[in-house]
Amino acid sequence: MLVLSSPSGAGKSTISRELLDREPDLTMSVSATTRPPRPGEVDGKDYYFITKDTFKDMVAKDEFLEHATVFDNSYGTPRGPVEAALSNGKDVLFDVDWQGTQQLHGRARNDLVRIFILPPTKDELERRLRTRAQDPEDVIKKRMAKAADEMKHYEEYDYIVVNVDVQDSVAEVQAILTAERLKKDRREGLYDFVRELCGTG
Amino acid sequence: MLVLSSPSGAGKSTISRELLDREPDLTMSVSATTRPPRPGEVDGKDYYFITKDTFKDMVAKDEFLEHATVFDNSYGTPRGPVEAALSNGKDVLFDVDWQGTQQLHGRARNDLVRIFILPPTKDELERRLRTRAQDPEDVIKKRMAKAADEMKHYEEYDYIVVNVDVQDSVAEVQAILTAERLKKDRREGLYDFVRELCGTG
Numbered sequence: 451m452l453v454l455s456s457p458s459g460a461g462k463s464t465i466s467r468e469l470l471d472r473e474p475d476l477t478m479s480v481s482a483t484t485r486p487p488r489p490g491e492v493d494g495k496d497y498y499f500i501t502k503d504t505f506k507d508m509v510a511k512d513e514f515l516e517h518a519t520v521f522d523n524s525y526g527t528p529r530g531p532v533e534a535a536l537s538n539g540k541d542v543l544f545d546v547d548w549q550g551t552q553q554l555h556g557r558a559r560n561d562l563v564r565i566f567i568l569p570p571t572k573d574e575l576e577r578r579l580r581t582r583a584q585d586p587e588d589v590i591k592k593r594m595a596k597a598a599d600e601m602k603h604y605e606e607y608d609y610i611v612v613n614v615d616v617q618d619s620v621a622e623v624q625a626i627l628t629a630e631r632l633k634k635d636r637r638e639g640l641y642d643f644v645r646e647l648c649g650t651g
Numbered sequence: 652m653l654v655l656s657s658p659s660g661a662g663k664s665t666i667s668r669e670l671l672d673r674e675p676d677l678t679m680s681v682s683a684t685t686r687p688p689r690p691g692e693v694d695g696k697d698y699y700f701i702t703k704d705t706f707k708d709m710v711a712k713d714e715f716l717e718h719a720t721v722f723d724n725s726y727g728t729p730r731g732p733v734e735a736a737l738s739n740g741k742d743v744l745f746d747v748d749w750q751g752t753q754q755l756h757g758r759a760r761n762d763l764v765r766i767f768i769l770p771p772t773k774d775e776l777e778r779r780l781r782t783r784a785q786d787p788e789d790v791i792k793k794r795m796a797k798a799a800d801e802m803k804h805y806e807e808y809d810y811i812v813v814n815v816d817v818q819d820s821v822a823e824v825q826a827i828l829t830a831e832r833l834k835k836d837r838r839e840g841l842y843d844f845v846r847e848l849c850g851t852g
Contacts, residue, residue, distance in 0.1 A: 566835075568844075568845070568848060569848065571848070572847060572848050572850060575848065598848070598849035601845055601848055602845070602849065604835070604841070604845055605835065608834065608835060609830065609833045609834055609835060610833060610834075610835050610838050610841060611833060612844075621829075622829060622830075624826075625825075625827075625829035625833075626826075626829075626830040626833060628822075628823060628826035628827075628830070629810065629823075629826045629829070629830035629831070630830070632810045632811060632812060632823055632826075632827060633809065633810055633811075634767075634805070634806065634808060634809060634810060634811050637811050640805070640811060643769075643813075644802055644803070646773060647769060647770065647772070647773050647776065647799070647802055648773075648799035648802055648803065649773060649795070649799060
């Protein structure tokens with residue numbers, strides 16, 4: 451279970467997309483939400499679009515790995531598809547904020563690898579938040595403040611990637627994924643393998 | 652500080668050599684020994700060749716990060732060159748066995764990354780130990796038993812690399828090195844960097 455978090459404007463979406471292209475054994479976790487689909491959004495791909503009643507019901511049945519309500523809309527990571535992917539030997543990528551990461555960490559401490567992506571400079575962050583739309587100055591300021599709030603949580607992550615160049619950043623996340631898969635505690639059947647090598651199997 | 656250990660016959664020397672070729676910021680730790688140089692061995696490159704008195708003196712002054720005596724010869728990792736390399740921003744590669752690894756771990760727990768290299772199969776291990784020389788059967792058996800003893804310590808390592816293909820194994824060790832360098836706790840100046848990004852620096 452791999453978590454990528456970042457303030458908006460750090461380039462996380464591009465990195466996630468490239469990563470999923472290059473890593474066949476990595477699959478994206480699809481969130482459920484109560485907000486209505488936007489034009490072009492596909493149910494089951496962008497989100498699972500569910501009703502508020504279904505959402506409440508799933509919370510009650512502990513069917514979310516993490517969930518949050520922002521203003522009037524609720525978002526959550528359904529447990530079922532994640533557990534299915536993991537038991538098929540896949541790794542799962544989560545695109546959640548620091549609060550979602552904390553909840554996932556509480557539920558899957560040993561299985562969770564947390565990566566925080568930072569922008570290269572403050573100017574570059576501002577440039578990226580600005581080019582998104584022709585927004586008034588106070589909206590940009592609010593976005594910068596929100597990004598700063600998110601970035602303050604970098605200490606709750608295992609790895610820090612500074613996104614200077616997207617290709618380099620994707621390669622760094624791939625290296626983290628490769629290394630984590632090589633960790634002794636994640637290698638299944640290792641005990642039997644060594645016993646056989648030692649001739650005692 | 653990166654430790655590579657393996658039973659002899661697993662391919663560690665080839666992997667180390669390739670790794671040092673590819674990673675300019677990685678430098679090999681040179682051991683000191685009291686045994687006389689073999690033909691072609693260069694002082695300061697293959698080993699630091701020192702007298703038994705010097706060795707004893709260095710042990711007394713706590714100038715070794717780890718040391719051991721095997722039959723009549725003593726071997727040790729001098730602390731000075733390692734600390735000099737680390738303070739120059741280099742990573743240091745150690746080629747030591749499980750006992751040396753334990754000593755290093757005792758002295759530099761948080762700085763040490765331990766990789767154990769395993770051969771792909773028992774047959775391949777035997778083949779490699781056999782082709783080294785035309786040795787009698789009981790010598791081969793002793794080598795296999797020694798390899799088995801070493802392999803039993805795989806649990807004391809952080810990462811396991813199964814050396815099926817040397818190029819793949821080198822790439823895996825490189826991924827581990829890259830990932831470990833990205834760990835939050837190893838990134839110097841991160842606190843100030845984030846403060847600056849947040850506009851509070």
